[in-house]
Amino acid sequence: MxxxxxxxxxxxxxxxxxxxxxxxxxxxxxxxxxxxxDQRVFTYDPGFVSTGSCESDITYIxxxxxxxxxxxxxxxxxAANSSFIEVSYLLLNGELPTEQQLSEFDNTIRMxxxxxxxxxxxxxxxxxxxxxxxxxxxxxxxxxxxxHEEMDSSNPLHRDIFAHRxxxxxxTIAAAxxxxxxxxxxxxxxxDLNFTxxxxxxxxxxxxxxxxxxxxxxxxxxxxxxxxxxxxxxCSTSTVRMAGSSGANPYSAIAxxxxxxxxxxxxxxxxAVLNMLEEIGDVSQIGKYVEKAKDKxxxxxxxxxxxxxxxxxxxxxxxIREMAHKVLKQLDRKDTPMFDLALELEQVALQDDYFVxxxxxxxxxxxxxxxxxxxxxxxxxxxxxxxxxxxxxWTAHWREMISDPSGKIARPRQLYTGPVARDYTxxxxx
Numbered sequence: 342m343x344x345x346x347x348x349x350x351x352x353x354x355x356x357x358x359x360x361x362x363x364x365x366x367x368x369x370x371x372x373x374x375x376x377x378x379d380q381r382v383f384t385y386d387p388g389f390v391s392t393g394s395c396e397s398d399i400t401y402i403x404x405x406x407x408x409x410x411x412x413x414x415x416x417x418x419x420a421a422n423s424s425f426i427e428v429s430y431l432l433l434n435g436e437l438p439t440e441q442q443l444s445e446f447d448n449t450i451r452m453x454x455x456x457x458x459x460x461x462x463x464x465x466x467x468x469x470x471x472x473x474x475x476x477x478x479x480x481x482x483x484x485x486x487x488x489h490e491e492m493d494s495s496n497p498l499h500r501d502i503f504a505h506r507x508x509x510x511x512x513t514i515a516a517a518x519x520x521x522x523x524x525x526x527x528x529x530x531x532x533d534l535n536f537t538x539x540x541x542x543x544x545x546x547x548x549x550x551x552x553x554x555x556x557x558x559x560x561x562x563x564x565x566x567x568x569x570x571x572x573x574x575x576c577s578t579s580t581v582r583m584a585g586s587s588g589a590n591p592y593s594a595i596a597x598x599x600x601x602x603x604x605x606x607x608x609x610x611x612x613a614v615l616n617m618l619e620e621i622g623d624v625s626q627i628g629k630y631v632e633k634a635k636d637k638x639x640x641x642x643x644x645x646x647x648x649x650x651x652x653x654x655x656x657x658x659x660x661i662r663e664m665a666h667k668v669l670k671q672l673d674r675k676d677t678p679m680f681d682l683a684l685e686l687e688q689v690a691l692q693d694d695y696f697v698x699x700x701x702x703x704x705x706x707x708x709x710x711x712x713x714x715x716x717x718x719x720x721x722x723x724x725x726x727x728x729x730x731x732x733x734x735w736t737a738h739w740r741e742m743i744s745d746p747s748g749k750i751a752r753p754r755q756l757y758t759g760p761v762a763r764d765y766t767x768x769x770x771x
Contacts, residue, residue: 414437450508454532474600477514485590500740541559570730611706646701668715
């Protein structure tokens with residue numbers, strides 16, 4: 342091996358040079374594009390834990406150091422100084438906007454929140470207790486039937502229109518799904534409200550009386566959306582890229598990402614946190630369940646602690662922890678015992694040597710579930726809220742992928758372990 346090349350020699354003596362490609366920061370990657378052609382072997386990496394699937398300049402993560410950056414900006418700085426709409430502009434366009442650019446972008450989002458009445462009719466066909474994620478995926482996929490004249494992925498203008506539409510309309514779709522579950526009439530968006538204020542209005546307003554938006558609730562949602570906006574090549578983002586690589590329309594690619602996010606190992610983790618807290622039930626039971634979590638032979642696991650990527654701490658959790666405590670302090674809470682339980686469990690885990698040694702700190706899912714619950718958002722909507730924040734990251738990655746002139750359709754290979762070639766046997770002889 343040299344600084345720039347790995348050399349690989351097969352048992353037959355065939356030598357291949359595998360170039361080492363360097364990013365701006367982070368680990369180098371070995372370019373294995375010639376490996377099968379020269380050596381007739383594939384790589385094998387279940388879960389893609391050591392595989393770079395693409396080149397991207399959107400988000401950088403260093404799990405060892407607890408670093409998360411959007412377009413080079415540390416998430417801590419963005420969370421302290423920015424808004425979700427400004428972060429959305431940054432992710433989509435690569436640079437922070439000027440005042441005029443931000444005003445124009447914000448205005449475009451506000452003016453595109455309405456849904457076609459035909460799309461609203463879809464909700465009448467769903468069962469009253471349909472899961473909101475099922476409705477979200479289905480309705481987003483249907484958007485291609487309404488905007489088919491502006492879905493030319495090779496047209497930069499069409500890509501911009503799609504990005505604005507999906508960001509603007511997804512909260513309206515999410516709120517409509519919630520209203521169906523609640524048995525309440527649909528509430529139309531208001532152009533005078535910002536992104537999170539409008540979402541709260543559509544979720545909780547009713548025609549019979551005025552609704553006053555709590556600024557703490559709007560601030561908390563805005564912060565959560567910033568922290569969820571992107572997270573590099575995670576399962577749902579990779580799904581969006583893979584679906585989009587076929588040339589499929591962008592709405593179907595986002596719908597595929599929503600479906601991937603729905604999995605309990607991905608976007609459903611914050612819902613699992615609340616289920617865990619309900620299982621523990623009372624502060625007096627924390628010690629018992631902490632010991633169960635330490636027992637390798639016990640199926641119980643503490644949800645919302647540790648992270649596959651972050652080996653030290655989740656930087657998003659450090660930010661959202663303060664907001665969680667602010668929300669619990671200022672909002673009128675009906676679930677006080679559960680919140681007290683969560684806060685006590687947080688303290689026990691932070692001080693327990695077992696969890697400290699294994700770096701099992703509370704992650705963003707632990708706190709986000711608590712905040713959603715405090716805001717009155719039902720558990721079934723937790724992953725929907727995640728999708729609202731992540732939608733801009735999906736869109737940024739889709740635009741990056743589709744505009745790459747060297748892009749190819751995603752087509753992984755496999756290690757085949759099935760039967761060798763065999764002859765067909767007539768049914769009467771089997």
